[in-house]
Amino acid sequence: MNNRMLLTALSLTLSTSAWADFTATAQEARSIAKEAYLYGFPMVEMYKTLYTQAVDKKSPNFKAPFNQIGNTAKAFTAKDTAFVTPNADTPYSFIWMDLRAEPLVLTLPPIEEHRYYSVQLIDAYTLNFAYLGTRSTGNNGGNFMIAGPDWQGQQPLKIDRLLRSESNIAYALYRTQLFDDKDLDKVKDIQKGYKVEPLSRYVGHKAPAAAPKVDWPKPLPGMSDTPDLFRYLNFMLAFAPAQDVEKDLLARFKTIGIEAGKPFTLTTLTGDQRKALEDGIADAKAEFEQFKKDQVDTHQVSSGDLFGTRDHLKGNYLYRYAGANMGIFGNSAEEANYIGYFVDKDGQPVDASKHDYTLHFDKGALPPADAFWSLTMYNGKNKLLVANPLNRYLINSRMLPGLKLDSDGGLTLYVQNKAPAKDLQSNWLPAPNGPFYGVLRLYLPKPEVVSGQWKMPLLTPVTPQKQ
Structure with a gap:
């Protein structure tokens, strides 16, 4: 099934009428569920942020619809509750990118040399696949194209850099340094210069056909702590074509009903099957708590180990889980x-x-x-x-x-x-x-x-x- 066919079926992902393809024994399921929980938790946590910022327009944390930019021109205070461990130094801007139909072009304005700013580009796996801004592209601004895994076109001459996402849903998280309260108007002016537009509009061509409409499932309370997480993981995987390095892992997940774009229905599981999943999740949480106590709290493992590209993390899903658990969307070490x-x-x-x-x-x-x-x-x-x-x-x-x-x-x-x-x-x-x-x-x-x-x-x- 190709990605577009998968995405037309996304509304079925939370159906309660389909049977989950659960073939593992209870003992196997517990071990696989532990792996799948560590693997899937960051993606599901990302989905919760996506939903509140780009889908639920009634949410107090809504920022902007897909492929539009939302700015938060303020410094965080104790009254702000949308993010845990918020950064109070750099007001944020946000773009949730839907790259299924065509790439997007992000335009950055030139800003003064002594002010730090960055655009962190994060795929659906919560991997930081690229950066724009002071360190990576300088403070002179430019035009940067973000393309999804299925795009086959040529980079236009007027584009400074082409950046590829492994997933069709990605996140651009902007940070603009705020010097002090008196500097807020200047930050607002800089944010006004951040632009996003589809590639077709940028080059003046006819827009391609729109991607299929998605029925975005509403997050459930406690979904990240129970087997409900696997329902949302199946949903998110439909936006992320399988990578060669993960095909064996995903084949194991399939034996407990985890598969891109497919239903995951808890009501069809036996009591033993459900308990195996719950025990696997408990095992994963226990491993994280021990890891945090022994290696994170003692500074043997740093934040730089937990965030970065796929090549940087090298398949360490415990690290990726730890990063998402303690402060999702953290920066890469450099x-x-x-x-x-x-x-x-x-x-x-x-x-x-x-x-x-x-x-x-x-x-x-x-x-x-x-x-x-x-x-x-x-x-x-x-x-x-x-x-x-x-x-x-x-x-x-x-x-x-x-x-x-x-x-x-x-x-x-x-x-x-x-x-x-x-x-x-x-x-x-x-x-x-x-x-x-x-x-x-x-x-x-x-x-x-x-x-x-x-x-x-x-x-x-x-x-x-x-x-």
Whole structure:
């Protein structure tokens, strides 16, 4: 069945009348379900964002219909709940791209050299297949064509670069650096210069036939934690032609009813079959929790390991799952480095109801980044920004002139719930009265970050323990 035939049948994907092709034994099914859950979770999480941003016009998080650009010209605050672990340094723009009928052309305006911006191009697998912007194409702007896997045409002369997506649905996620509140109007002007149009319109040719209409299934509560996930995975796979490196994997998935564009109907499964799927999902979650504790929290595995191209991830679906679970749509290592502060220097989970903390950078050892760095605070319970009397959600490199240096030239930040002494409040990053985590982002990290030569400082609890 070709892709267009699959897509005409997408409305059947959630049908309850068709039988799932489930041929695996219960023991086999448990192991396969674990694999399929790790593989499929990022794609289904991506679908949830797609639905709320591009399909459900009544959603408070709706941005723009497919193949149109939506801009968010604001800095995130504690009142924003659409994204977990939001980035408060770079207002976003969004394009959900439907590449079935023809490619799209993204036009970027020239912007000033000292301002960072990027366009992260993400396929339906949540792989970062390419970038535009400061690092990759410069700040001079240009016209860039994004084509899906089925397009067979020639690159027009007026196109600066052709970029290929492995899937017919893809995401363009723009980040435009915001210097401070007074800079917001300038960011809005830059966003007005971001344009998207079909290739036929760009070159002045007749538009091809429209792609078949899709009946987008509404996400269900809890769908990412149960076998319901496999129903939506089948739906998403219809937009992503099978890659040669995954054909054996997809053949195994087929034995538990996972196949592109096909129905996946839980009501047709036996009790043993359904339990095998649920147990496989539980196994996958347990493996992730152990992996996070042993390797992510201890910084043996970095964000740069979890996000990137297919070649970068090399089939490591646990890594791809971890990235989507902790902060979906994260940047590739060469674009940005994320350092998570989940535990203190003693390996204990950080909790501002129990301790105040300090984070100390030696003189000359601030985070090395060619663009900028930023440390952002998040509530450990809901993964959102933390309301506080200063309305300060981060400390970044542009704030350095207003920070107080130590007598030896180093920099100490105070991470705590209640305000420190008045002369230290310039260096205070307010934390919630309970569990929290911080994310240190380095945009365009320097080579010493990637090589491991630069050593991140650790959070130090201030003793005695708070009562």
